[in-house]
Amino acid sequence: EVQLVESGGGLVKPGGSLRLSCAASGFTFSTYSMNWVRQAPGMGLEWVSSISSSSSYIYYADSVKGRFTISRDNAKNSLYLQMSSLRAEDTAVYYCARPLSGYDNMDVWGKGTTVTVSS
C-alpha cells in the first residue's frame, strides 16, 4: 500500500524549532519529488516547500524562506522539514504529499501532523 506518515509535530514556543518527518512506503521514494503543504486552523491549503527526487531542486514559499529547510534521505525513504524561528502563524497541520507527474498533481497525502506555536 502506498503510504505517507508524518510525525514530529507538537507544541513549541515562538522562536523555537521543530523537525517534521514523513515516512514513505509502498513506492519507489527515490524517484519522486515531494512536497510539504500546510493548513492553518479553519483556513485553506498553503504549499510550503518542494524537493526534487535527488535534492537538486528545492523551493520554498516566501512565508517560510530562510526559516524552514526541506531535505530527504532516499536510503531511509524519508522526507524532512526543519522548522526554526517559528511564529504563531506557522500553527497548522502539515502534510507531506507526493506529486504524481510533471503537473505536480499530488495524488498521495499523509494524514498530517499538527504544529502549534504558542507561549
Add this chain to the structure above:
Amino acid sequence: DIQMTQSPSSLSASVGDRVTITCRASQSITSYLNWYQQKPGKAPKLLIYAASSLQSGAPSRFSGSGSGTDFTLTINSLQPEDFATYYCQQSFNTPRTFGPGTKVDVK
C-alpha cells in the same frame, strides 16, 4: 506569484444537483491546474489534474475544463459524499498556489 481565485466561496446544493465551481489564475497557467476535494479533518484528495484529466479512482461525475486563466470543476449529479471543500491549485510555477476553496454544503 500567481494568484488563484475561486467562485463561489460557498454554495448550497441538493443531492442530484449539477454543481459548477470556477477557478481563475492571475496569469496564464496553460493547463497546469489541479483540483482537490477535502473533507473536515482529512487530507485533500486529488480529483482532476492537468485541468481536465480525471485522477484514477475519482468518480466520473467529476469533470474539469479550461485553459489559460479560467477553469471549471463540474460535479454532475451531486452525491451525499461530495459535500466537502474544493480547492484548485496551479502547478505552472513556484510558489505553487491554491485557491481559497469552495465549500459545498447541504441545501
